[in-house]
Amino acid sequence: MPGETRGARRCRPHRAEWNVYLLAGRTGNGEFLVVPLDSTGLETAPARRLSFAEFLGEVVAAEQGLPRWVWEDTSRLYPLLLAAGVRVQRGHDLRLCHAILRQSALTSTSELATAAPSRWDSGPAAQPEAPEPHSTLFDLGFADDGLDEDPAEDDAQAEFRRQLTAVAASAEPGRLRLLLAAESAGALIAAEMQFAGLPWCTEVHDRLLTRELGPRVAPGLRPERLEDLARRIRLELGDPQVNPDSQQDLLRALQRAGLTMSSTRAWELQKLEHPAIAPLLEYKKLARLLSANGWYWMDTWIVDGRFHPEYVPGGVVTGRWATRGGGALQLPRQVRGAVIADDGWKLVVADAAQLEPRILAALSADTAMATAGRGTDLYAGIVASGVVETRDHAKVAMLGAMYGATTGESGRLLPRLARAYPRALGLTETAARAGERGEAVTTRLGRSSPRPGESWLATQAQAQAYHPGATDADERRARSQARDWGRFTRNFIVQGSAAEWALCWMAEIRRELRLLQAPEGTVPGRSPVFTHAPHLVFFLHDEVIVHTPAGLAEEVEQIVVRAAATAGRHLFGDFPVDFLLTVATVDSYDQAK
DNA sequence: ACTCACAGCGCC
């Protein structure tokens, strides 16, 4: 467990914590049921049934008092508000928070965690009904908004109270409160970023594709460059039929050409000497660009100069976000040049440098490792401390420690790292051993890893000594499986805590951005709700992009940097670890880094 | 026609 007790003071009480509104759901005839609550989840006034217009008015009026809006599912409700021009500052997402508390080791004895599965356990955000990626944004009809009709009226309130009770009774209520607030803020941000979209210039994208692939052709046809390469591949392999898009076909052709290989992976091809290899590698690269981010992708996902991916907070077990559609978390560097700020605007691109090692240093209170990263590149700091010779060695060794490498260069360097940073490496080892035993591990703020499934446990039990049926093969399989789970928990604790830091970072950026006003005259044509002022438009695990009027870019940079330090304090109190950022104000995404 | 697993590769 990462749980040293330092930093307890980071848990500041939130202003206006008593001011809570519950949206209990919608009634059969489409009314919104709103209940004012106090901080223990008890009603302070009778529930009211409001039309959507009345509800919007209520939200706008109530926002003056910085309330926390409690509702079942931000991803379903908040887009309705955004489309109507209404933003909220604080939320509590019952579905996301339930998932955390259900699983957390810190609340394992709570009523919430011990109850039978209920509708609150229905898993990640429900799929949008509409197949059109943008319909939830622009064609909001109330008939299919996905909000529950006629829920048990007190159900949401009861769930909220169960959550409050579980947190209050836990050993770390402050951390959990912060986690739930951060997760909920993330849900608001996710909806806002989807709404705003990432500025995307289709002309630049098209030029880029044409330069690489040749002019656009009808779907199903190969663009010129790909066709040329396919021809060369067939020529060099002496096989006029081979289809380079088919692994099986390709593998057989390569073997017939005398190459011994078991797959067609690029890194395996690279090791071989054959005139077909170079065009084949080039073909794979370009075919990937065409299929993943080509013209079809552009037509599907770019609407009105904006890329609107759906972010899925809590979509990954570690607490990282996932996305649905568009592959937003895998935007290849090749196409980032098409991410371009509006006229008179800039992109502030910020990325947390060596985030996970810094998180590990803080989690384990490894002062030596934290010192290596103070005010400098952490890997360079490790080299400067004489632990290893090169930055690359430092990086490979650190990644090995966090991912569980045992062989190769990383495995060889690990002992040196362990001597220099025994606390940090001790924490990853402890997390791995817990996983190998089938136990859960818990992040800094209280998100616990899932327990292994039935078949995992059965395999382990089967291989226990003295089990009459156990064979050598069973034991090997069990050990290998145990180590796999150990690598998962080893990484979980670092990746999950880093995800928490990132949520706090973004929430803080968002909070401060709200206070900035766009200068007069910089408002472009599109200014629904909040997109006329600096706003977050992209998030990628340890990196954010803010779209801002050029005149405010410097202030935005300061906000982003300040927010990183604040996030560090929220998670780790006074522990002296730096969270360094690489920040750049640019016109297009590819100019950063 | 539709679903599914897999290979492969993009991102962190």
Place this chain on the structure above:
DNA sequence: AGGGCGCTGTGAGT
């Protein structure tokens, strides 16, 4: 014996 993902195309199954 390297953690977490999403997406595409292929090819096998229904």
